[in-house]
Amino acid sequence: MPEVISPAARPAAEPPEPAATTPDDADLPKSRLAQRAGRLLSAAWRPALLLVLLGLGWWAITAAEVFPAYLVPTPGDVANELVTEREMLARHTWVTTYETVVGFLLAAVIGMLAAVLIVYSPTLEKALYPLILFAQVIPKIAIAPILVVWFGFGPMPKVILAVLIAFFPVVVSGVAGLRSTDPELLDLSATMGASRWKTFRKIRFPNALPHLLAGLKVAVTLAVVGAVVGEFVGADEGLGYVLLLASGNLNSSLLFADLILMSALGVVLFILVEAAEALLIPWHASRRQGVPLTTS
Amino acid sequence: MTETMTTQPAAATQRQNDGTTIDITDLTCTFTSRRKRTTALTGVSLSVRAGEFVSIVGPSGCGKSTLLKIVAGLVPPSSGEVRLLGRTVTGPQREIGFAFQRAALLEWRGVRANILLQAEMRAMDKRKAAARADQLIELTGLTGFENALPHELSGGMQQRVALCRALLHEPPVLLMDEPFGALDALTREHMNVELHRIWRETGTTVVLVTHSIAEAVYLGQRVVVMTPRPGRIERVYDVDLPAVRDYGATMSSPTFEKLAREIRVLLGASGHHG
Numbered sequence: 046m047p048e049v050i051s052p053a054a055r056p057a058a059e060p061p062e063p064a065a066t067t068p069d070d071a072d073l074p075k076s077r078l079a080q081r082a083g084r085l086l087s088a089a090w091r092p093a094l095l096l097v098l099l100g101l102g103w104w105a106i107t108a109a110e111v112f113p114a115y116l117v118p119t120p121g122d123v124a125n126e127l128v129t130e131r132e133m134l135a136r137h138t139w140v141t142t143y144e145t146v147v148g149f150l151l152a153a154v155i156g157m158l159a160a161v162l163i164v165y166s167p168t169l170e171k172a173l174y175p176l177i178l179f180a181q182v183i184p185k186i187a188i189a190p191i192l193v194v195w196f197g198f199g200p201m202p203k204v205i206l207a208v209l210i211a212f213f214p215v216v217v218s219g220v221a222g223l224r225s226t227d228p229e230l231l232d233l234s235a236t237m238g239a240s241r242w243k244t245f246r247k248i249r250f251p252n253a254l255p256h257l258l259a260g261l262k263v264a265v266t267l268a269v270v271g272a273v274v275g276e277f278v279g280a281d282e283g284l285g286y287v288l289l290l291a292s293g294n295l296n297s298s299l300l301f302a303d304l305i306l307m308s309a310l311g312v313v314l315f316i317l318v319e320a321a322e323a324l325l326i327p328w329h330a331s332r333r334q335g336v337p338l339t340t341s
Numbered sequence: 342m343t344e345t346m347t348t349q350p351a352a353a354t355q356r357q358n359d360g361t362t363i364d365i366t367d368l369t370c371t372f373t374s375r376r377k378r379t380t381a382l383t384g385v386s387l388s389v390r391a392g393e394f395v396s397i398v399g400p401s402g403c404g405k406s407t408l409l410k411i412v413a414g415l416v417p418p419s420s421g422e423v424r425l426l427g428r429t430v431t432g433p434q435r436e437i438g439f440a441f442q443r444a445a446l447l448e449w450r451g452v453r454a455n456i457l458l459q460a461e462m463r464a465m466d467k468r469k470a471a472a473r474a475d476q477l478i479e480l481t482g483l484t485g486f487e488n489a490l491p492h493e494l495s496g497g498m499q500q501r502v503a504l505c506r507a508l509l510h511e512p513p514v515l516l517m518d519e520p521f522g523a524l525d526a527l528t529r530e531h532m533n534v535e536l537h538r539i540w541r542e543t544g545t546t547v548v549l550v551t552h553s554i555a556e557a558v559y560l561g562q563r564v565v566v567m568t569p570r571p572g573r574i575e576r577v578y579d580v581d582l583p584a585v586r587d588y589g590a591t592m593s594s595p596t597f598e599k600l601a602r603e604i605r606v607l608l609g610a611s612g613h614h615g
Contacts, residue, residue, distance in 0.1 A: 229445040232415050235433035237462035247461065251449050328449040328490050 118298040123305070126298040138306050140283040141272050144200050145314065148207020149268035153261060155208065156215025163216070164223040181213040186274055193279035203275030203283070210271035211264035218260025222253025255329045258322045265318050269311045284310070362514055362546045363389040363412060368421035370407055380571035381407045385421070387565065387574065391513070394540055394547045396561030398554055400608060404572030405550045409518050412548070413439055426513060435463070438507030440520040444491070444499035451488040452502050453478065459509040470509065477505040481535065497528035504536070508543065517549045521556065533559055534588050541585065554604050559591055566607055575607060
């Protein structure tokens with residue numbers, strides 16, 4: 046059944062011989078697609094099952110009326126809230142997503158630059174590391190009010206908080222990655238007469254990528270926290286703002302719906318970084334077995 | 342072994358035999374750490390002629406790897422002088438090919454791309470480099486594995502890739518630091534035969550550091566024997582074997598056996614395998 050194959054799966058310049066349309070050849074792209082779907086399914090069914098079980102437990106608790114309805118809403122109430130308030134929730138989700146993504150990207154760039162400076166200059170290392178550590182240990186929620194005073198209620202203070210909170214794992218993993226270069230590779234590069242920049246671009250940086258991506262995965266989940274904390278302190282939009290509003294009105298359905306959206310945002314961003322990892326370092330030992338969650 | 346007979350023999354002798362390629366004079370190297378001083382090399386002098394194959398053999402820690410790194414300009418000597426192709430070595434040298442103990446390949450690059458790293462770093466002519474890479478891939482039997490990643494290759498094949506990379510820019514001098522140390526005995530023999538052929542076909546000056554007495558004698562025109570720390574040259578043997586050496590015949594020849602036994606006795610170690 047050759048009509049099933051998508052045009053993209055077919056090579057543009059197909060040999061005109063009849064051999065190309067034998068059932069074996071025609072099934073090849075489809076079976077690869079099926080393989081992929083199968084892999085995704087086998088990766089997804091366990092977390093999906095767990096979610097269903099948790100949902101059932103939740104439903105059982107509300108059905109038995111263990112807690113009053115204004116404290117724990119039923120899954121139905123929450124689903125209803127998600128649907129009826131979808132336009133409002135979508136707007137606020139977009140605001141938080143924007144703050145998180147911008148904060149994360151800035152943290153990635155600044156963190157990597159700091160890592161390069163630290164690795165290449167011992168003087169800068171001594172100057173920068175204590176400062177970075179200080180920025181890390183200071184409670185972010187304590188700086189949030191100052192940032193609001195300085196930058197107002199817009200997205201700026203949230204982005205800054207996301208950067209502050211996501212930046213540290215990027216620096217640490219970047220430094221570890223850049224330092225893990227095999228000294229023999231650096232010797233080799235020297236005998237090739239390579240400049241520092243070429244050595245960085247062709248050897249040190251690609252070599253640091255697996256470490257760096259591990260740090261970025263941590264950073265992206267932290268960036269969500271940063272943005273939401275910023276919204277708690279002073280905002281008129283975003284999921285953190287909605288959460289405060291809902292808790293003030295004792296609207297537990299909206300509260301739960303908001304929480305679900307926040308965690309979904311974190312999960313989606315994490316998966317995106319994982320996808321980037323699969324594209325960037327398919328050669329690395331951690332990625333050689335295909336989809337990471339697959340065990341069977 | 343059949344192709345060795347068909348190719349032009351003894352290219353090594355055709356190369357200009359004008360003087361020395363490497364000149365090492367009274368070299369000393371001392372490492373100082375916070376706790377102690379270690380003298381790795383003392384009073385080492387050695388000359389290597391153009392196109393010559395010199396093996397350096399010695400027990401672990403005799404500083405033979407350090408000697409190679411000093412020649413390459415990767416480690417500065419404490420005193421003494423190294424001249425490479427007539428110029429004093431003061432920093433990393435570009436006119437060499439260096440093969441390491443481990444293959445030191447880039448994990449994310451395929452075989453061909455790993456070999457071509459040499460060309461990219463040196464900004465060589467792309468088309469010329471590509472043609473030379475193809476030639477080396479064929480010469481070392483890597484055809485069909487051009488795009489394979491290092492982790493998909495056996496140890497022997499990884500070393501072959503490293504060898505191709507070291508030879509890509511046709512360096513006049515090839516420095517090898519126990520390149521076959523991590524291979525199994527059988528693969529090692531194959532690599533020895535291959536290296537012998539490559540050396541004769543390219544006429545490159547080769548300095549090979551090794552633990553293996555058999556490898557040193559089979560490949561070298563001269564064998565330098567070093568003593569343990571502080572490393573110095575104990576003796577230099579001329580290997581009285583024909584220029585073209587068949588592996589099996591060489592191994593069982595009386596000249597080979599006599600020389601190998603002498604070196605083994607000199608190293609005072611029945612524990613050091615041949």
